[in-house]
Structure formats: structure tokens, C-alpha cells
Amino acid sequence: MPNAFWCIVEDDRNGSPKKVMAEVIGEAARLAPGRVEAVWLTDKASEAGLKQLGEWGASRVLLLENAAFAPYRSEVWTAAAADLAARESPAAILAPVTSRQREFVARLAARLGVGLAADSVRFAMEGDKLVATRPVYAGKLLSKVTWAKSPWVATLRPNVFRPAEAQPGKTAAVERPSLSAPGAQMKFVERREEVSTGLPELTEAETVISGGRGMKGPENYVILEELGRVIGAAVGASRAAVDAGWRPHRFQIGQTGRTISPKLYLGFGVSGAIQHLAGMRTSKVIVAVNKDPEAPIFKIADFGIVADLFEVVPELTKEFKKLLEK
Amino acid sequence: MKILVTIKQVPDTATQVKIAADGKSIDTAGITWIVSPYDEFAVEEALRIKEKRGQGEVVAVSLGPDRVKEALRSCLAMGCDRAIHLNDAAWSAADTLATAKALAAVVKQEAPQLVLCGRQAIDDDMGAVTAQLAELLGWPCAYWIMEETIDTDGKAVRAARQVEGGLEVFDLPLPAVLAAQKGLNEPRYPTLKGIMGAKKKEIRDVKAADLGIAAEPSQLSVVGLEALPPRPPGRIIQGDVPTAVKELVRALREDAKAI
Numbered sequence: 001m002p003n004a005f006w007c008i009v010e011d012d013r014n015g016s017p018k019k020v021m022a023e024v025i026g027e028a029a030r031l032a033p034g035r036v037e038a039v040w041l042t043d044k045a046s047e048a049g050l051k052q053l054g055e056w057g058a059s060r061v062l063l064l065e066n067a068a069f070a071p072y073r074s075e076v077w078t079a080a081a082a083d084l085a086a087r088e089s090p091a092a093i094l095a096p097v098t099s100r101q102r103e104f105v106a107r108l109a110a111r112l113g114v115g116l117a118a119d120s121v122r123f124a125m126e127g128d129k130l131v132a133t134r135p136v137y138a139g140k141l142l143s144k145v146t147w148a149k150s151p152w153v154a155t156l157r158p159n160v161f162r163p164a165e166a167q168p169g170k171t172a173a174v175e176r177p178s179l180s181a182p183g184a185q186m187k188f189v190e191r192r193e194e195v196s197t198g199l200p201e202l203t204e205a206e207t208v209i210s211g212g213r214g215m216k217g218p219e220n221y222v223i224l225e226e227l228g229r230v231i232g233a234a235v236g237a238s239r240a241a242v243d244a245g246w247r248p249h250r251f252q253i254g255q256t257g258r259t260i261s262p263k264l265y266l267g268f269g270v271s272g273a274i275q276h277l278a279g280m281r282t283s284k285v286i287v288a289v290n291k292d293p294e295a296p297i298f299k300i301a302d303f304g305i306v307a308d309l310f311e312v313v314p315e316l317t318k319e320f321k322k323l324l325e326k
Numbered sequence: 327m328k329i330l331v332t333i334k335q336v337p338d339t340a341t342q343v344k345i346a347a348d349g350k351s352i353d354t355a356g357i358t359w360i361v362s363p364y365d366e367f368a369v370e371e372a373l374r375i376k377e378k379r380g381q382g383e384v385v386a387v388s389l390g391p392d393r394v395k396e397a398l399r400s401c402l403a404m405g406c407d408r409a410i411h412l413n414d415a416a417w418s419a420a421d422t423l424a425t426a427k428a429l430a431a432v433v434k435q436e437a438p439q440l441v442l443c444g445r446q447a448i449d450d451d452m453g454a455v456t457a458q459l460a461e462l463l464g465w466p467c468a469y470w471i472m473e474e475t476i477d478t479d480g481k482a483v484r485a486a487r488q489v490e491g492g493l494e495v496f497d498l499p500l501p502a503v504l505a506a507q508k509g510l511n512e513p514r515y516p517t518l519k520g521i522m523g524a525k526k527k528e529i530r531d532v533k534a535a536d537l538g539i540a541a542e543p544s545q546l547s548v549v550g551l552e553a554l555p556p557r558p559p560g561r562i563i564q565g566d567v568p569t570a571v572k573e574l575v576r577a578l579r580e581d582a583k584a585i
Binding site for chain 2: 071073074075078098099100102103104106107109110111113114115116117118119131133134135136137138139140141142143144145146147148149184185186187188189190191192193194201203204207231248249250252255256257263264273274275278281284285286287293298299300301302303304305306307308311312315316319320323
């Protein structure tokens with residue numbers, strides 16, 4: 001349908017959309033009621049996954065199912081999505097911020113010759129134009145941007161937008177547009193899985209625990225992981241801890257690491273340098289525990305305890321356990 | 327092998343930024359400028375490829391006003407052979423696509439086998455130019471790379487990109503575009519000899535007309551900059567550790583409803 005708001009589906013590589021799609025679809029529905037369509041490039045979509053997109057509020061799913069779409073390659077996805085966009089003339093193309101969507105929609109915007117607003121945290125229709133708001137300069141300022149023409153292409157920061165509530169029984173019309181399988185220059189060699197911590201992924205987690213220089217060494221992160229298991233939180237680290245070699249880079253929160261926006265952030269022994277704040281400042285509730293009452297993180301914390309984290313963490317784990325067992 | 331590295335000059339993270347009188351840009355008075363950290367990973371990787379192969383040329387390219395020369399000079403001090411400065415008022419409001427178009431025109435002139443970029447610039451955090459450059463060139467592209475190896479005959483590169491949950495490894499025929507992620511390498515500091523030598527290296531000024539690019543309005547434009555909405559004042563929970571922790575858990579549950 002022309003003028004639709006496309007939501008590019010991020011999936012779990014096993015045929016199901018990730019839950020961040022409820023946020024993208026929810027926001028699209030607020031901006032363009034009745035014009036929300038999901039566009040899914042995948043090697044295999046599950047029936048349950050298609051049903052889920054309908055329940056979240058997509059009125060139509062454009063399913064591009066082809067073995068060539070996995071693993072993701074920007075050149076292949078771009079060619080297919082651009083062909084489809086030429087046929088469908090969407091008003092907007094929205095995707096969640098993930099490693100691949102950041103690249104894909106940027107490349108797609110170049111192919112379509114339109115602007116891109118990455119990592120947006122707010123949208124508004126002003127007249128007949130979309131205006132996006134996005135953090136810039138290490139999150140110190142917000143930039144409002146708009147497009148010269150549509151489709152308006154944007155990525156959405158996870159955990160910021162209110163997710164659509166699933167409406168059981170609501171279904172989307174699933175269409176499988178015929179597209180020739182695009183050729184690829186890149187050849188897939190292998191995937192190397194990370195050693196699983198058993199904890200949620202940093203950018204997706206609703207609760208994130210972060211350990212900074214105050215952790216004193218890599219061996220002490222076990223106490224944060226134990227707390228993480230109790231409350232279902234991801235465990236990240238500050239740049240100081242990563243640069244000291246205590247944690248791999250993929251756990252870094254901040255300007256040169258992951259940007260997170262959880263419902264609850266708990267920082268232990270984190271000073272709150274600007275580059276760290278850049279990656280977590282849009283968290284909803286911020287808790288800081290630090291021995292130093294002057295630590296800058298207390299300036300943005302909702303709750304602070306000035307104490308030794310090695311006393312606080314075990315106590316907190318115990319109290320949360322009690323609470324959650326109730 | 328000729329390698330082109332794209333870099334951007336950005337305000338140092340710790341620098342205070344203030345909104346300028348136009349309400350759309352920042353007041354540049356008193357700002358300390360640096361090469362965006364991800365771009366330093368790209369420069370370092372290019373230098374390592376050249377050193378490993380024992381031959382080649384590394385060309386640093388940047389778009390921006392006169393001050394950008396300083397950033398290019400520091401790349402030359404690290405070891406880049408020469409630099410190209412896209413310096414034209416026509417690009418003063420360039421969005422990622424306009425920037426990518428200018429860079430693509432330079433790439434066509436220079437014909438490198440590899441383009442290395444940083445994952446994103448830490449001022450506007452768009453992270454788009456690399457992908458858009460690859461698209462305009464029709465080249466394959468790997469984002470957020472953590473390692474790369476170029477085959478001995480210089481025909482292909484094997485790159486491992488960081489994705490949620492692991493690394494994905496691909497073979498890309500050259501020419502190709504790669505975006506550097508933190509963890510790819512540890513950038514070197516310029517030596518005194520490097521700094522002295524950089525003064526003699528060429529920084530070529532290029533205007534839009536030199537690239538045959540007609541001025542066109544940006545597809546994405548800034549309507550305005552805003553200060554962050556203030557966070558409500560926080561609360562330091564007093565008392566000994568067991569008491570403070572009990573109160574914190576209660577407050578998170580009952581007041582903030584965060585757990």
C-alpha cells in the first residue's frame with residue numbers, strides 16, 4: 001500500500017521477530033494508524049512469527065523469504081528491499097538499532113537517494129512531515145532532523161518506544177512478493193558464537209548491571225553475574241574496565257561501546273565519565289553505588305548509595321532474592 | 327596496495343558543547359578537536375596492512391572546514407602517506423549521503439583496492455557513511471569488523487564482523503569497504519619522527535567542482551538542537567549498608583516500579 005510505514009523485521013535467526021519489533025510497530029502505529037506494514041527479509045519465517053507481527057498491529061506482512069537473505073549481507077538485502085520500495089512507495093522505513101539494521105537501512109537510504117536518521121529516540125508528525133529526535137555529541141544534546149523527501153528512513157533506539165500490546169486474534173495479510181534472488185559478492189565463511197553467559201544481551205535487556213574500575217579486577221565480575229541471574233539482568237562494563245582487559249569489548253557500555261536504554265541501570269564502581277554516560281543516559285531508572293561521593297554518576301542517578309560495592313552487591317543479591325521469591 | 331581511509335574531525339568527548347546562535351549547530355569556540363576514535367582504528371589497520379605487505383600507499387581523506395587539516399596532519403603523523411581534504415563551503419551542511427557522494431567521487435579518482443572507515447563518528451553518531459559509500463560504489467561492505475586478513479595476491483579480504491551473539495566471517499572480493507569496530511587493533515601514537523615527517527607530506531585541497539559534483543540540498547537536515555531535559559533530582563540513600571540496600575530495593579519496587 002502506498003504511504004505505508006514499513007517496519008523492517010529484526011529476527012532471532014530462527015524464524016521469529018525479536019521483541020524490539022513490538023516497539024517499532026507500536027511507534028509506527030502511533031504515527032500512522034492503519035498504515036503499518038512489516039517487511040521481513042529472512043531465509044525462513046515461522047508461522048508463529050508471522051502471527052506475532054499481526055498481533056502487534058501490522059496490517060500486512062511483506063515476506064521476502066530466500067536462502068540468500070541469511071546470513072545478512074547489505075548488498076543482497078538492499079537490492080531486494082529497494083525493488084520492493086519502488087513498487088510499494090512507502091512513506092517511512094523504520095528499523096530497530098542492531099548491528100545489521102544500522103548498516104542495512106543506511107545502504108538502502110543511499111540506494112533510494114533519501115535521508116537517514118539513525119538511533120532516534122522520538123518522532124513527531126509536524127504537518128505532513130516526520131521529524132525525528134536523536135542524541136548527538138555523546139548524548140549531551142538532542143538533534144531534531146527532518147527529510148527532504150520520503151521514504152523517511154530511520155532506526156529506533158531499543159527500549160525507548162512504548163511497545164505495542166499484542167492483540168490476540170488480530171492477523172496480518174501475509175504476502176510473498178516475487179523477487180529474483182539477488183547475486184552476492186560477499187561469501188559467508190563461518191559464524192563464531194560467543195561463550196554464552198546465560199544472561200540477556202546487553203542492548204536488549206530491560207535491566208543492566210555495569211561494573212567499572214571499582215570492580216578492581218576481572219575475577220570480581222562473578223558477583224555481578226550472580227546478581228544478574230537473580231534479577232534477569234545483562235552485565236556490562238565501563239571503558240576503564242574494558243581497557244584494563246577485565247572484560248571483552250562486546251560488554252562495553254558507552255560511546256565506543258554499546259548504547260543501552262534499559263528500564264533499570266545499576267552501576268557499581270562506575271565513576272560516570274561522559275563517554276560512559278553517552279551510552280546509558282537514556283536509561284529510565286539509574287542506580288549508582290560508589291565509594292566516592294563526588295563521582296559524577298551521582299549527578300544523573302535516581303538512587304545512590306555511597307558505600308563499598310563489595311559490601312552492597314551481596315546484600316542486594318540477597319534482598320532481591322527474598323523479594324522475588326515472595 | 328592502495329588503501330583509502332576516511333576520517334572525521336569531532337569534538338573531544340570531554341569538551342562542553344553549546345548550541346550556537348542559529349539553534350542548529352554547536353558553538354565551536356573553545357572546542358578541542360580530535361580524530362574520531364573509530365577512525366583511528368581504521369587508520370591503524372590500514373598502516374598494518376601496508377607494513378605487512380611491505381608496500382603500498384595509505385591515503386587519508388576527510389571532509390570539513392580548514393580546521394580539519396589538523397586531524398589529517400595527525401593521521402599523516404601516524405604514518406599515512408598523503409591526505410585529501412574535501413574543503414568547500416558547499417559541503418557545510420552535508421548529511422551522510424552528501425558526504426558519501428563526495429567520498430565516492432574521490433574513491434573513483436584514486437581507485438584504491440580497499441576503503442577503511444570507522445564504525446561511526448562520535449559527534450552525530452549516524453554510522454551511515456561507510457554503508458552509503460559502499461552502495462554508491464557498488465562494492466561489498468562489512469560493518470563492525472573485529473579482524474581482517476587480505477589474501478597474499480591482494481584479491482580478497484576475509485573479515486570478521488561483530489553481530490549480536492558472536493562474529494560472522496565473510497570473504498569479500500576487493501575492492502571492498504570495511505568499517506572498523508573497537509577491538510580491531512590498538513592505534514599507535516605518532517612518534518616525534520612521524521610528527522616532523524608529517525609536515526612535509528601533501529594535503530591536497532579538493533573542491534566540489536574538482537570532483538564534478540553539483541551542489542544539491544541535503545536529504546536530511548537539522549531543524550534544531552535542544553538541551554537534554556533535566557533529570558529529576560536523585561536521592562542518596564543514607565544509613566549502613568544493610569539498611570540502605572533494603573530501602574533501595576523497596577524504592578525500586580514500590581516508588582520507581584523498576585523491578
